Amino acid sequence: MTPAEPSDDRLPETTRRILPWLVAVAFFMEALDTTILNTGVPTIAKSLDVTALSMKAVLSSYTLSLAVFIPISGWMADRFGTRRVFAGAIALFTLGSLLCGLSTNIHMLVACRILQGMGGAMMTPVGRLVMVRTFAKSDLVRAMSFVAVPALIAPMLGPLVGGLIVDYLHWRVIFFVNIPVGILGFLLVWFNMPDYHEKAARPLDVLGLILFSSGVALLSYVLEIFGEHRLGTGDILGLLAISLLLIVGYGLHAARTAFPLLNLTLFRIRTFAISVSGSFVTRLGIGGAPFLLPLLYQVGLGLTPVQSGLLIMPQALASMSTKFLLPRVLERFGYRNVLICNTLALGGMLMLFGTISRATPIWLIIVQALCYGVLTSLQFTSMNTLAYADVPRDQSSGASTITSTSQQLSVSFGVAAAGLTTVFFLPTEATAAPALIIDGLHKAFFVLGGFTILSALVFSRLKKSDGADEAGEKDLHIEEAKS
The missing domain is CATH 1.10.287 (Helix Hairpins)
Known part of the structure; x- marks a missing residue:
C-alpha cells in the first residue's frame, strides 16, 4: 500500500487530533438520520397522503442501498483515495438529505433515500479504514472508542429529537438538519483527512x-x-x-x-473470524433494543414519545462517560475476559428490561439504562478493535468492508428478530390490552437476551493473549502523556 500522503507516522499532529472528530461527526450524521426518521413516519405519511405502512419502503430502501454499496467501499478507497471517497460520501449523503426534504411524493422520497444510502455505505467502512491506517494498533482502542460513541448516541437521541422536530417544526427539518453538518464535514475532510490509496488498485x-x-x-x-x-x-x-x-x-x-469483492480468506485469521462472527450474533440480540424500548415505554407504559426519549438518553450519557476508561479495562483484563463477561452481562441486562412494568420506579429504569449504556459501549469498542488485531495493514480495506457489511446485516437481522419475536408473543387480541402487550414485550426481551448470551460461546474461543497489541500498556501511557 502506497499512500498519497506521508506515511502515518509522519502525519501532522493536528491531523491525528482532528481525524477522530471528522469520522465521528460523519458517523453521527448518518446514524441520527435513520433514528429521527422512525419517529416522523406517521406525520410524513399523512403529509404525502399515503398509509403509514407504505412508509416502510422509505425505511427499507436506505437499508437495501447500504447492503448493495458497502461491498465496493474498500475498492473505491484503494482506487480513488480515502480522502476523495470519504468527502464524496458526505457530499452524496448531504445531497440526498436535501432532496429527501424537498420530496413531494413517496416515490421521490424512496429514490432520494437510495441516494442517501449510497453515500452512507461509503462513510462507515472508509472512515474505519482511515482510522486503522493512521493509528498504531496500540493507539487504536483509544481512537476507535471515541469514534464508536456517535453510533451509540444517535439511536438514543433520535426518538427524542425526532419527536421535538415533528411536534414543533416540520417533518422536512428531519432531513435539512444534515445539510449544514454535511457542508462543514466535507470541507474539514477535504483539507484535513489523509489520502491513502494504492497505486495499482485491484480490478473490480x-x-x-x-x-x-x-x-x-x-x-x-x-x-x-x-x-x-x-x-x-x-x-x-x-x-x-x-x-x-x-x-x-x-x-x-x-x-x-x-x-x-470480499476477501473471504481473511476469515482464516482467527481473531478476525471470531470478532466478526461474535459481533454478528451479539447484534442479533442488542440490535433489537432500540426497536423494543420505545414500544415498551410508549405502548406498554403509556408514556409520550418525548418521555420515552428521555428515558433512553441515559444510555448515551453512560456511553460517552466511559469512553476514556475502555483502554484501561481492556489492558487490565484482556479481550477474552472482557468480551465473555460483558456479553453475559449484556444478555442479563436485556432480560432485566423484560421486568419493567408500570410499577417500576423511574429511577430504577434510569439506572438500568445507565448500566446498559456502559456495557454496550465496552462491547462495541472491543469487538470493532479486535477485528484488526492480526490483520495485515495492506489488507485493512478488505477487513473494513467485511466488518461493515456484517454489521449492517446483523443490525437488519436484529431488528427483524425483535419484530418477529414480538409478533410471536403478541396475539391479535392483545392490541387493545396493555397488560398483554407488556407481557409480550417482556418475553421478547428475554429471547433477545438469550441470543446475546449465546455470543459468549463464540468469544470463548479467544486466547488470553489475543489483542495484546491494541491494549499495550507502554503505548497507552505514551499516548496519555501526549494528551
Missing part, C-alpha cells in the same frame, strides 16, 4: 458484486417484509432460497477469483 470484481449485492439486497428485503403477510409463505421461502443461492454462488466465485 463485477460478477462478485452482482452475486453478493443481489443476494444481500434480496435477503434484506425478505427480512423487511417477513411477518407482514404481504406475500405468501411460499413466495417468501422462494425469495429466501434465491437470496441464499446468490450468496453461496458468490462464495464459490470468490474462492476461484484472484481479486474477489
